[in-house]
Structures are given as C-alpha cells and as structure tokens.
Amino acid sequence: METAAPTAIDGHLVVSTHRPQEAPGLLARSFPDLRLEVPADSRPFLFRHSAFGDELLRSYEIVVSGPALAAGSLPADRVSVGHVVAGRFEGESGHRSIDPSVPFLRTAESSVLRMHDVHLRFVTFDASALRRVAGRAEAAGGPHLRLMRTRPTSASGAAAWRWVADRVHETVRDPRAVASPIVMEELFDLAARVLLRAFGDRAEVPDSPRSSAPAAVRRAVVYLEEHADGAVTMPEVAAAARVSVRSLQALFQRHLGVSPLSHLHAIRLEAARRELIDADRDEPGTVGEIAARWGFANSGRFARVYEARFGELPSRTMRRGR
Numbered sequence: 264m265e266t267a268a269p270t271a272i273d274g275h276l277v278v279s280t281h282r283p284q285e286a287p288g289l290l291a292r293s294f295p296d297l298r299l300e301v302p303a304d305s306r307p308f309l310f311r312h313s314a315f316g317d318e319l320l321r322s323y324e325i326v327v328s329g330p331a332l333a334a335g336s337l338p339a340d341r342v343s344v345g346h347v348v349a350g351r352f353e354g355e356s357g358h359r360s361i362d363p364s365v366p367f368l369r370t371a372e373s374s375v376l377r378m379h380d381v382h383l384r385f386v387t388f389d390a391s392a393l394r395r396v397a398g399r400a401e402a403a404g405g406p407h408l409r410l411m412r413t414r415p416t417s418a419s420g421a422a423a424w425r426w427v428a429d430r431v432h433e434t435v436r437d438p439r440a441v442a443s444p445i446v447m448e449e450l451f452d453l454a455a456r457v458l459l460r461a462f463g464d465r466a467e468v469p470d471s472p473r474s475s476a477p478a479a480v481r482r483a484v485v486y487l488e489e490h491a492d493g494a495v496t497m498p499e500v501a502a503a504a505r506v507s508v509r510s511l512q513a514l515f516q517r518h519l520g521v522s523p524l525s526h527l528h529a530i531r532l533e534a535a536r537r538e539l540i541d542a543d544r545d546e547p548g549t550v551g552e553i554a555a556r557w558g559f560a561n562s563g564r565f566a567r568v569y570e571a572r573f574g575e576l577p578s579r580t581m582r583r584g585r
Contacts, residue, residue: 279311286310286327293323297335297374301327316435319392320451323385324432333376342410343369343387344424344458350381359413359492359556365421366428368413368462372493386431388455396455397463410462410489416537420461427457476518479504483511483523491530492557497523531557532572535565539580550577 278289286308287299293314301308311326337343344366352363354376361367361376369385415421431454440446476484486503487495500523501508515523535557539550551562554577559565569577 276312276314278313279309281308281310283308283310286331290325290333294335294337297333297337299327300332300334302330315441316431317441317447319389320431320435320447320454321387322432322435323383323387325381325383325385327378327381330379331377331381333378334374336373337369337387340390341387342390342393342458343385344428344462345369345383345385346425346428348382348384351379352381352383353377356413362414365414366424366461368410384428384432386428386454388451388458392451393455393458396452397459400456400459410459412462412492412534415461416463417461423457424461427454430454477514479506479511480514480518483515484526487523487527488530491527491534495527528568529572531559532569535559535569535577536573536580539577550581553577 276292278292280286280289283301283303286301289310289312290297290299293312301310307328309326309328311324313324315322346366347363352361354361354374356367356369356372356374361369361374415424431450434440434446434450440450483500483504486500490499497508497511501511504511504514506514511523515521515526519526521529535553538553538556550566554560554562554565559568566576566578569580573580
C-alpha cells in the first residue's frame with residue numbers, strides 16, 4: 264500500500280505508511296536523532312505519526328504495529344513527557360528505566376525504547392521557556408523545583424499531568440487556537456506549571472550561598488540537580504558550568520563550603536528521603552531499591568550516611584511514611 268502523502272501546514276505534520284522501510288525516515292521528520300528499527304518482514308504493518316503545535320509547545324502521536332526499537336536522543340533544547348495509550352512498551356532514558364504505567368519524562372539524554380503494537384503520545388516543551396516559567400514561580404516565592412526523575416512524584420501528580428496533556432493534545436489540533444498567541448502562551452504556562460509540580464523535586468539548596476554564588480556555580484548546581492539520578496562526572500559538570508574542573512572545585516569550596524561531589528551526595532540523599540516518605544503510594548519498593556535509584560549501591564553504607572544526616576534509619580522513615 265502506498266505511503267500517505269505527508270501534510271505540513273503551519274508547522275503541523277501528519278504522515279503514515281504500510282511500508283516498514285519508510286517508517287524511519289518519516290519519524291526523522293520530527294526526531295532526526297532518534298533511530299527507528301522495524302523488521303523488514305513485519306506484516307501487516309502500520310506506522311502513523313502526527314505533530315501539532317508551535318515552537319514552545321508541541322503534541323506528537325506515534326502508532327507502530329508489530330515490534331519496533333527506537334534509539335537515540337531528543338533535541339537538547341526540548342523536554343518531553345510521554346505516555347503509553349496502548350501496546351507494550353519498555354525502555355531506558357540515560358541509565359533510568361521508564362515505567363510505562365505512568366507518564367514518563369524524557370530529556371535530551373540518549374534513550375532506548377522497545378515497543379510492540381504501541382500507541383504513544385508526547386508533549387514537548389521548549390527547554391529555555393520551561394526554565395523561565397520555573398524561574399518566575401521561584402521568584403514569586405514558590406519552591407525551587409528541578410526535574411530529577413522520569414516518573415511523576417505522586418499519583419495525584421500523574422493524574423494532573425494526564426489531564427493537562429489531554430487538553431494540550433486537543434487544543435493544538437485546533438487551527439484557531441494555534442493561531443492565537445494568547446491561547447498558546449496561556450496553554451504553555453499551564454502545561455509547564457503542571458509539569459514542574461508533577462515531576463519536579465524540591466531542590467534543597469541553601470538560599471544565601473546559592474543566591475550570592477557566581478553564575479558558574481549556579482549553572483553547576485542546576486546540572487547536578489537535573490542529573491542527580493544519573494552517572495555524573497566532574498568534566499561534565501565543569502562543562503555545564505563553563506569552567507575548568509579545578510576552577511569548579513575551588514568555586515564550590517569558596518561559595519558553598521563543599522565539593523561538587525559532596526553537594527551531589529546531599530541532593531541524592533534528599534531525593535531518596537522524599538521517595539522513602541512516599542514509598543507506599545508513589546514509589547513502591549524496598550529501601551535498597553530506592554537507595555540504588557539514587558546511586559547508593561551499598562545499602563549498609565546508605566543506611567549509615569542517611570542516619571547521620573537525618574537522625575533516623577531509612578527503614579524508619581519508610582515506616583513513618585506508611
């Protein structure tokens with residue numbers, strides 16, 4: 264069967280094909296760094312992809328019949344939240360596993376996605392505009408939030424995101440809405456605020472040293488917060504801060520009184536504590552599993568440093584949360 268002629272009107276795109284060999288090129292129209300692999304003998308086969316919205320906020324829909332694998336990364340200037348409408352789906356974003364039962368966050372980290380008869384939806388944000396929304400909220404007295412995980416922080420956060428994602432998918436398909444700067448700006452602000460509340464963790468950073476620290480330290484802190492549950496190296500942090508590793512170490516000691524690794528260690532402990540408190544309803548699992556998610560491979564050592572910081576064992580925190 265012939266490929267449906269793609270339509271691209273005012274930034275909208277709708278494509279489909281029944282030919283497996285054509286699907287990778289069609290997906291590349293929206294995600295040039297994401298490689299799609301489909302068995303050549305997949306029959307019957309359907310690939311359908313659509314994209315609606317503007318540069319700030321876009322809605323994507325992907326349908327693939329049969330088995331498929333997608334590997335690669337999203338553009339560095341986009342933040343995406345997806346959810347599985349139907350089908351089998353599993354994958355990793357960076358080193359983090361994606362839970363297909365809830366909406367999942369994807370940044371520019373490399374991902375591997377395995378799927379079968381899947382129907383996916385994504386909402387993607389301009390990363391710079393999203394940071395501006397977070398900054399305005401913080402300046403108005405709101406919490407300092409950072410996107411540090413792939414799944415929502417709570418069941419209510421997941422439900423809130425699903426609701427706003429449905430509104431985004433509906434609205435950006437209406438040409439009158441997309442043509443209205445007022446509608447699109449308000450829709451972006453609503454979706455961004457819900458994203459930050461649903462997926463964001465409060466970053467426990469002392470106000471006075473952070474606010475008086477130079478820009479290089481602030482950039483490094485943001486990088487550590489946003490990559491706390493991944494593998495972090497000092498050259499990567501220094502590159503994000505736009506200074507050398509030696510300068511980064513000196514700046515942290517001078518302005519925060521700790522090394523970058525010690526600061527990362529504190530961020531991870533705080534994140535693990537939040538998961539332990541919410542473990543019964545939001546992040547089920549054992550103390551060891553939660554500790555491992557935040558880079559503590561040795562559960563015994565984790566228990567010792569946790570008790571030293573918070574005055575109680577992690578198992579007691581989990582019991583109190585329940």
